[in-house]
Amino acid sequence: MKKFIALLMAGAFAASLLPGTASADSAVTRIKDIARVQGVRSxxxxxxxxxxxxxxxxxxxxxxxxxxxxxxxxxxxxxxxxxxxxxxxxxxxxxxxxxxxxxxxxxxxxxxxxxxxxxxxxxxxxxxxxxxxxxxxxxxxxxxxxxxxxxxxxxxxxxxxxxxxxxxxxxxxxxxxxxxxERTVEDDLGTDGSLSLSLSNPDFTTASRIASAINSQYGGIAKAANPGRIDISVPAYYRNNVVGFVSSIEELPVMPDHAAKIVVNERTGTIVMGGDVSVDEVAITQGGLSIKVQKNRNASQPDPFSYGTTIVTRNTDVKVKEDKASTIVLPATANISDIVGALNAVGATPRDTISILQAIKASGALHAELQII
Structure with a gap:
């Protein structure tokens, strides 16, 4: 089986990346798709x-x-x-x-x-x-x-x-x-002049962006209480139309943020990686060492008209073949597309890629959470 070694070359380039910058692959979505009104449940x-x-x-x-x-x-x-x-x-x-x-x-x-x-x-x-x-x-x-x-x-x-x-x-x-x-579950939605939104995936940045989007539309009525909840004061002119107010909030666009993560399923060889995963400059070497042991049996016959006997000899041949290693170097600005493209270039299978990602994570060059399921 092929062996993969990930070696950390340099980590200084990663510091030049601006924190909090949204990835180009992030999609703008509605608040409705990433949050729900607290209390509205089955x-x-x-x-x-x-x-x-x-x-x-x-x-x-x-x-x-x-x-x-x-x-x-x-x-x-x-x-x-x-x-x-x-x-x-x-x-x-x-x-x-x-x-x-x-x-x-x-x-x-x-x-x-x-x-x-x-x-x-x-x-x-x-x-x-x-x-x-x-x-x-x-x-x-x-x-x-x-x-x-x-x-x-x-x-x-x-x-x-x-x-x-x-x-x-x-x-x-x-x-x-x-x-x-036979009985109704009463949901007092906004009757006290306030309501809260719960995020499907709690995140500090996403909660702050949702509060900012609501405040930009209605003034300072929203506050991110924690990464998973946004408290909202219902405007006076919406007190008799809470449903319309919630509907207008749900349609507001927002760009959600999430931590860089790679999810690996070792049982099926499936790898799901976010587009904002980055690595330091790293060299990956792919090389194979093949050892083949073969046993042969030879019969040694005596000379004609002699009193000798036939002897069976066993000869063992050992052949060692070392394939030429494939080495790729990824710059510090590499994203996940560069990683996948480079690994495909050296013929890495999904399971090979899993081993490589684990080695890169162990070396400290991978800036993402590696989750194995």
């Missing part, structure tokens, strides 16, 4: 329920939680059953999950995901019974019910009674618009 809901109407593909009698749930449900309707004789082949215990979007009102519908909890073979064709969905605070925010669509199937029966054919995961399904919202 909430996770979860509930326990039963899916009925299955064609013998439900839970077995080993799933005691299913048997107990059936007994409790029937008891609430005034029906008494003997738990020991109850069969649950057509019923499956399930967990129901959903995401409650922001600003939904009572009566709106949301999708739910239904997942088998016991040992059911399939919940295809079943119907989810009324299931309350609770949030992390224990309050019920929606109620789910309806037909379950799995997007997969299971043909035949398992358990040693015959062969089966399964496509996708018939134990997980969806109920589109299967939950009705």
């Amino acid at each position: 909430n996770q809901l979860m509930g326990y329920g039963l899916v009925v109407g299955l064609n013998g593909t439900g839970d077995s009698n080993k799933s005691t939680e299913t048997i107990q749930s059936i007994v409790n449900m029937l008891k609430s309707y005034g029906v008494s059953v003997n738990q020991s004789t109850l069969k649950a082949d057509n019923v499956a215990a399930v967990m129901v999950t959903a995401t409650l979007p922001p600003f939904v009102r009572e009566g709106d519908t949301i999708d739910v995901t239904v997942s088998s909890l016991g040992d059911a073979d399939s919940i295809q064709g079943g119907t989810l019974l009324q299931t309350p969905l609770r949030a992390g605070n224990g309050n019920v925010y929606a109620v789910a019910q309806g037909a379950v669509s799995t997007g997969g199937f299971m043909a035949g029966r398992g358990g040693g009674s015959g062969s089966t054919a399964t496509k996708n995961f018939p134990t997980v399904g969806m109920t589109p618009n299967g939950a009705i919202v």
Whole structure:
């Protein structure tokens, strides 16, 4: 395997680069694409329920939680059953999950995901019974019910009674618009005269630029509280139209900044590098030393009419071949395009490039965070 050596030549040239200068590859984007309004978020809901109407593909009698749930449900309707004789082949215990979007009102519908909890073979064709969905605070925010669509199937029966054919995961399904919202999550957006923006990727420079962009449009109403939050005072003439104010802010252009980073996936040989990665002057030497050991067997025959015997000899040939090394020198002003182009010029593969980047980072010549995943 080829070996790569990265040697640091000089580091004085890097000091001449101006700090804070935006890279030419940086793109101007909207505030909407890199930040969101604090408090505007979704909430996770979860509930326990039963899916009925299955064609013998439900839970077995080993799933005691299913048997107990059936007994409790029937008891609430005034029906008494003997738990020991109850069969649950057509019923499956399930967990129901959903995401409650922001600003939904009572009566709106949301999708739910239904997942088998016991040992059911399939919940295809079943119907989810009324299931309350609770949030992390224990309050019920929606109620789910309806037909379950799995997007997969299971043909035949398992358990040693015959062969089966399964496509996708018939134990997980969806109920589109299967939950009705019963309680609204109130979002008091800007009612106190202020709101905050949260950055998707916290950064000091980006937060400062967002605050400057807002202040240049509306005056001194924005302040970067920290790298991930910008506090904004809603102007008096927008107090009755907070939605319009947020919309106007989201459309403001800003140039986000980010730290130089190289992300390397050693399992797949994938390398993702930002355009603002720089290196000091560095020399990279690519050379290969090939050693080949070959064994040969020769037979030594005695002279005719002699009393000698045939002897087998073993000869070992060792051949050493040293390929001519390929050396490239990158100046201190080199960017990532120069690095990639130079490595391609010497025939480096993606995995070779990973080794080279690690060596350059170890030498101190690479000015970027090297993240290996």
